[in-house]
Amino acid sequence: MLSYTEENYLKALLKISFAHGDLGVGTNELATVLAVKPATANDMLKKLKEKELVDYEKYGKIRLTASGKKRGIDVIRKHRLWETFLYKKLDFSWDEVHEVAEQLEHIQSEKLVDKLDKFLDYPEFDPHGDPIPNKKGELKVQFKKTLADVAVGSSCKMVAVKDNSSSFLQYVVKVGLGINNEILVVSKQDYDALMVIKVNGVKSSVSQKFAENIFVVCNNCVVGKSCPKTKCEIK
């Protein structure tokens, strides 16, 4: 049985790995994500290594073991299922679900997770467009572009957000955007990459920073087939 804290460390390690591939994770990086001091993270890493959930050499990069990864994916599964529950069944808004799911993800009951999964009809994506691992730990991987990568004149569909912060999500809603919305890139400034986009017939200007936090799939992409342009396949 893992503690609340141990689960959070595994989840953080997994998220960092998702973000930058197989290079392993640094102590400081992990500490930053978890909002603790490096010394604290270091202590916990020793404990996790002892339990064979992570592996690393002293002063070297940290990697999850197979069992650490499985445990981390379980936490993410629970988090995303609860987010889906809050959004679909309890009428929470997009930007409110994360905070509550941070607590709910630590409830220990395999039966609860399975029954929740069934109750929600085995959803594959959460309200932010992120894939929900199934009971086996498998998830639909989306190779996504960000809106910033889409060429002028092209249209695409928003599938997820990179930044899950409440303030960003509220801004997204304000611009009239949401998961599965079609976006047409009308124009783009050379100087600062300021974009004009069209959503549901309405034009808006969005900054590069904003565009980099919106994940899209371009309209040439087909589920199960690779994209003719850059990677934005849904497997």
Next chain:
Amino acid sequence: MLSYTEENYLKALLKISFAHGDLGVGTNELATVLAVKPATANDMLKKLKEKELVDYEKYGKIRLTASGKKRGIDVIRKHRLWETFLYKKLDFSWDEVHEVAEQLEHIQSEKLVDKLDKFLDYPEFDPHGDPIPNKKGELKVQFKKTLADVAVGSSCKMVAVKDNSSSFLQYVVKVGLGINNEILVVSKQDYDALMVIKVNGVKSSVSQKFAENIFVVCNNCVVGKSCPKTKCEIK
């Protein structure tokens, strides 16, 4: 913000108070209920007194303050709402809900509780027949008899159980009993109070110990009016 542990102490104090009125609670008694040593309970009581959640003199009986009581009722509200959710929506069985609700009751989000309450259509009783406090902390009090108090030849309705343990609940199901079932007391031995009861046309023998753990309302009782016999009114 109260810790998980502090919440459990308040809940335990409240439950003991419910069970034996206004005489106050002892340290050992509390420690037993929480499965900790008296020394531990004593330390925590000091802390709760500091926070003005309980009140007592050294070596004296412990009582919840108004704010301690409110906080405790909130925990019970959450516990019973979650039990109802698990039972009604996720298809958990009667005897499984308690354990999981013990964890869920500590999730901190007023919005979540209110939305869950609404989702369940403001239930007044949980799957064990215990009243669920509303947002204001008010609950339907049932003045109940136990099955052991019902006279031979009388019929009554099961409204709750005293013992919430999984083993007892499974036994109750085996006898063919459940919340809101009509029970006719067919006969009763003078010697050991062994009862023959009839539920849905089927006769069973039940011991005194069993009968004392089944709460009933006799069929003369009317909601909102006092019972002509002993107390078993539903307010």
Next chain:
DNA sequence: TAATAAAGTTAGATTAATCTAATAAATAAA
């Protein structure tokens, strides 16, 4: 390549919740 900066580790301290063992107060029994 030597100096500097960044990243990682260790040592020692703190807080919350728990324990055991010893002691003190209140209650029950002889």
Next chain:
DNA sequence: TTTATTTATTAGATTAATCTAACTTTATTA
């Protein structure tokens, strides 16, 4: 009303998760 028993309290120790401050190793750069 003493004595014995039960109940409550205190003192000192432990564990998990955290911190600060000092130190070591690795990486960067001048």
